[in-house]
Amino acid sequence: MAHTSLHFVTVADAAQMIAAKKLSPVELTEAYLDRIDALDSQLNSFVTVTADRARQDAKAAEAAIMASGPRGKLHGIPYCLKDIFDTAGIRTTAHSKLLADNVPTRDAACGEKLTQAGAVLLGKTATWEFAHGGPSWDILFPPARNPWNTDHSPAGSSSGSGAAVAAGLAPATMGSDTGGSIRGPAAANGIAGLKPTYGLVSRRGVIPNCFSHDHAGPLAWTCEDLALLMRVVAGYDPEDPGSANVAPPDFEAALTGDVKGLVIGVPWRWLEEEVPLTPPTRAAFDAALGVYKALGAEVREVSLPPMQYYEDAKKVIAIAELFSIHQEDLRTRPHLFGASLRSRIIAGGLVRAESYVQAMRARTDLARAMQAVMATVDVLMLPTAEPAGKLAPPEPGWLFTKSGLTTAFNVGGNPALSICSGFAENGLPFSLQIVGKLFDDANVLRVGDAYEKATPWRERRPALAARATA
Amino acid sequence: MSETTMSREDIVLLARHAGLDLPPEYFDELVEAYGMVQRMVARLPTSRPRGDEPAHVFNPMTFMPREG
Numbered sequence: 001m002a003h004t005s006l007h008f009v010t011v012a013d014a015a016q017m018i019a020a021k022k023l024s025p026v027e028l029t030e031a032y033l034d035r036i037d038a039l040d041s042q043l044n045s046f047v048t049v050t051a052d053r054a055r056q057d058a059k060a061a062e063a064a065i066m067a068s069g070p071r072g073k074l075h076g077i078p079y080c081l082k083d084i085f086d087t088a089g090i091r092t093t094a095h096s097k098l099l100a101d102n103v104p105t106r107d108a109a110c111g112e113k114l115t116q117a118g119a120v121l122l123g124k125t126a127t128w129e130f131a132h133g134g135p136s137w138d139i140l141f142p143p144a145r146n147p148w149n150t151d152h153s154p155a156g157s158s159s160g161s162g163a164a165v166a167a168g169l170a171p172a173t174m175g176s177d178t179g180g181s182i183r184g185p186a187a188a189n190g191i192a193g194l195k196p197t198y199g200l201v202s203r204r205g206v207i208p209n210c211f212s213h214d215h216a217g218p219l220a221w222t223c224e225d226l227a228l229l230m231r232v233v234a235g236y237d238p239e240d241p242g243s244a245n246v247a248p249p250d251f252e253a254a255l256t257g258d259v260k261g262l263v264i265g266v267p268w269r270w271l272e273e274e275v276p277l278t279p280p281t282r283a284a285f286d287a288a289l290g291v292y293k294a295l296g297a298e299v300r301e302v303s304l305p306p307m308q309y310y311e312d313a314k315k316v317i318a319i320a321e322l323f324s325i326h327q328e329d330l331r332t333r334p335h336l337f338g339a340s341l342r343s344r345i346i347a348g349g350l351v352r353a354e355s356y357v358q359a360m361r362a363r364t365d366l367a368r369a370m371q372a373v374m375a376t377v378d379v380l381m382l383p384t385a386e387p388a389g390k391l392a393p394p395e396p397g398w399l400f401t402k403s404g405l406t407t408a409f410n411v412g413g414n415p416a417l418s419i420c421s422g423f424a425e426n427g428l429p430f431s432l433q434i435v436g437k438l439f440d441d442a443n444v445l446r447v448g449d450a451y452e453k454a455t456p457w458r459e460r461r462p463a464l465a466a467r468a469t470a
Numbered sequence: 471m472s473e474t475t476m477s478r479e480d481i482v483l484l485a486r487h488a489g490l491d492l493p494p495e496y497f498d499e500l501v502e503a504y505g506m507v508q509r510m511v512a513r514l515p516t517s518r519p520r521g522d523e524p525a526h527v528f529n530p531m532t533f534m535p536r537e538g
Contacts, residue, residue, distance in 0.1 A: 212525070212526060238536050241532050245531070308513070309513075311510075312510040312511075312513045312514055313514065315507075315510055316507070316510055316511055316514065319507060327489075330490065331489045331490060331491075334492060334496055339499070342496065342499060343499040343502070343503055344503070346490070346492075346496070346499060346500050346503060347500055347503035347504040347506075347507045348507075349485070349488035349489070349490055350481070350484045350485065350488055350500075350504055350507075351507060351511070355511045355514065357524050358511075358514045358515070358516050359511075359514055360524030360525045360526050361515075361518060361522050361523070361524045361525075362514055362515060363524070363525040364522070364523060364524060364525045365515075365522075367525060396502065397502065397503070397506050400503065400506035400507065400510065401506060
């Protein structure tokens with residue numbers, strides 16, 4: 001197979017080589033298309049590969065760059081989109097039988113911005129059904145697999161996006177996060193994923209999960225690459241009612257590498273009593289804090305309301321909104337839903353309006369409490385999740401009964417980043433979650449970038465080999 | 471009657487009222503899920519000052535005419 005190393009080049013490095021005319025977007029795109037062709041049958045990370053479009057985009061980028069240089073760092077860079085981002089003329093299925101033939105006529109806002117930046121669309125990636133039900137085996141396509149060990153889960157719901165970036169099938173992708181669906185796959189696949197501040201990245205054209213908690217955001221190999229993506233996709237969109245009318249910061253300029261004097265808050269009660277960490281995950285987290293202390297940061301304990309309160313508020317709001325979004329299909333053709341999604345949303349039709357409002361009142365209290373704690377520190381840190389378990393059907397009721405380490409920051413709306421913080425004995429990645437003040441996304445990326453540059457984890461990639469064909 | 475102790479028949483009525491005419495196997499999903507949802511609902515604080523506003527109050531800035 002040609003181009004054996006190009007597929008592991010970061011966006012930042014590829015941009016440099018393209019600008020220096022040492023790398024052609026066409027060559028880079030072909031490297032990814034070759035690798036998708038050779039390996040994705042083991043991962044199921046792509047549901048639609050847009051090879052013709054990619055080659056067309058790449059050729060156009062090459063010609064433009066040769067004529068007058070790149071228009072920005074994403075010019076000629078391949079990327080993929082979670083299959084809930086509308087793509088004009090390209091099926092957008094949300095991994096559901098209900099949308100098997102859905103072909104939007106307009107790109108999602110993020111896709112429009114990436115196209116304007118000259119990026120090259122490789123295809124659409126696997127997701128849990130409607131970014132909420134999964135992993136599922138009874139829907140339109142099989143679930144994605146973890147490239148570090150294909151018997152293991154890539155987490156969800158941005159499962160294909162996470163797997164594709166880790167495996168070197170794409171250097172960059174957009175996902176969505178309503179309770180952890182960017183950060184969970186970033187953690188499971190050992191990559192970087194940012195849930196931005198609510199409203200910083202337009203959700204126009206992203207099939208909704210829960211309006212009140214949905215965030216669109218990037219996943220890539222490094223925080224530097226996330227900064228390059230955010231430069232393009234962040235910004236006010238009057239067509240998104242949740243869009244924040246704030247000027248995005250200079251994400252790249254923020255990556256100074258300096259975290260001296262950084263004050264890190266850790267919600268130890270969550271990690272020791274509510275969702276106790278396993279000893280290996282605790283050890284990895286302690287080690288990550290040790291890296292920051294060595295870089296000059298200070299760590300202190302913080303106290304947040306019980307995680308259960310955040311989970312209850314989020315889930316009552318979510319199920320009511322999810323039911324409203326899917327009500328027509330639930331009433332007329334419930335058999336076309338996967339069992340996992342249907343069971344997670346059907347009770348939303350029985351939630352009383354009063355309960356929804358009380359959950360929203362609780363959200364006000366909880367978001368205020370989050371920001372009061374954030375005012376005392378620069379960032380919070382905690383693991384994102386335990387290393388990925390085996391890929392298996394979820395336990396019934398899991399989503400309703402289990403607490404995780406990510407949901408609270410959807411309730412608060414804060415920027416939350418997941419990065420790789422090492423590897424377990426079985427080779428699956430550990431993860432570190434970094435949470436910032438509202439609209440302090442650039443600082444969150446700075447903090448993550450400093451850690452990545454001080455540790456060796458970005459040098460390790462999953463070892464996947466093409467299977468011999470008969 | 472506590473909402474967490476509703477009978478299956480009560481849930482049938484609620485589902486019908488919600489326009490959900492479900493086959494038996496899907497109805498079992500609903501009963502199981504509803505029980506879990508109601509436990510979450512029961513944990514939400516409800517005794518609070520009248521003036522406590524929910525997080526989704528109307529913001530007219532969203533509906534301002536666009537410039538240009």
